[in-house]
Amino acid sequence: MNRRQRFVDLRAQRPVILPSLLMCDFGDLRSEVDRLAEAGIRSLHLDVMDGHFVPNLSYGMPIVAAIRELTDLPLDVHLMISEPEKYLDAFYEAGADCITIHSEASTDLVAACQQIRSLGAAAGVAINPTTPLADLEIALEVCDLALIMSVQAGWGGQSFEPIALEKLRELRAKVGDSLILEVDGGVNASTIAECASAGADMFVVGSAIFKQPQYGPVVDELTGLASS
Ligand code: DX5
Numbered sequence: 001m002n003r004r005q006r007f008v009d010l011r012a013q014r015p016v017i018l019p020s021l022l023m024c025d026f027g028d029l030r031s032e033v034d035r036l037a038e039a040g041i042r043s044l045h046l047d048v049m050d051g052h053f054v055p056n057l058s059y060g061m062p063i064v065a066a067i068r069e070l071t072d073l074p075l076d077v078h079l080m081i082s083e084p085e086k087y088l089d090a091f092y093e094a095g096a097d098c099i100t101i102h103s104e105a106s107t108d109l110v111a112a113c114q115q116i117r118s119l120g121a122a123a124g125v126a127i128n129p130t131t132p133l134a135d136l137e138i139a140l141e142v143c144d145l146a147l148i149m150s151v152q153a154g155w156g157g158q159s160f161e162p163i164a165l166e167k168l169r170e171l172r173a174k175v176g177d178s179l180i181l182e183v184d185g186g187v188n189a190s191t192i193a194e195c196a197s198a199g200a201d202m203f204v205v206g207s208a209i210f211k212q213p214q215y216g217p218v219v220d221e222l223t224g225l226a227s228s
């Protein structure tokens with residue numbers, strides 16, 4: 001099965017909680033990945049930041065490739081970088097199953113999504129809270145996932161912005177069941193249920209998981225809240 005298909009198939013198991021590996025212990029990635037898998041996690045969200053599209057810097061292809069060596073879990077790579085088109089091949093080679101680019105960073109969103117799909121990965125398009133849904137909608141025919149940011153991309157640990165709920169509702173009403181809707185930023189036990197009722201299938205969670213000493217209980221709690 002190709003990577004795009006195995007990522008798209010995850011949606012059948014919704015709600016899918018994706019830990020954002022931004023606040024994890026990078027000195028012991030093996031144990032972090034093992035602990036997440038033991039907690040029942042089915043896919044990992046990798047936040048790539050370039051210090052240009054967003055002020056913050058995180059990591060690039062070598063860390064994605066290192067995580068690929070550690071696990072068979074599908075890798076959901078969120079590119080917060082300028083000129084993402086230049087790096088699509090490299091992130092696919094590093095092991096990405098889904099590659100998400102920001103509409104604000106791309107000069108030709110449709111072509112970039114087509115390129116991601118032709119590599120064999122699922123294609124995602126992200127929009128920041130201040131970006132209108134229309135900017136993402138131009139790529140609806142060629143993407144597999146819409147990432148509705150509920151914080152301005154750049155840092156973990158920010159507060160959830162409710163504008164994301166309106167966008168999720170509007171988009172779900174428009175696309176029916178045909179698209180994966182993912183929400184990212186400030187998703188925790190207080191906000192996840194509303195995101196689920198608004199139509200999200202996939203929930204990126206950073207601080208609400210990594211600030212806990214054990215991952216299993218919080219993953220179960222979040223999954224329960226998103227299911228009810
Ligand atoms: C923000 C990143 C998120 C973030 C989530 O730019 O895309 O994935 O790390 O972290 P929390 O859940 O702490 O908002």
Ligand code: ZN
Pocket residue numbers: 020045046047078184204
């Ligand atoms: Zn992210």
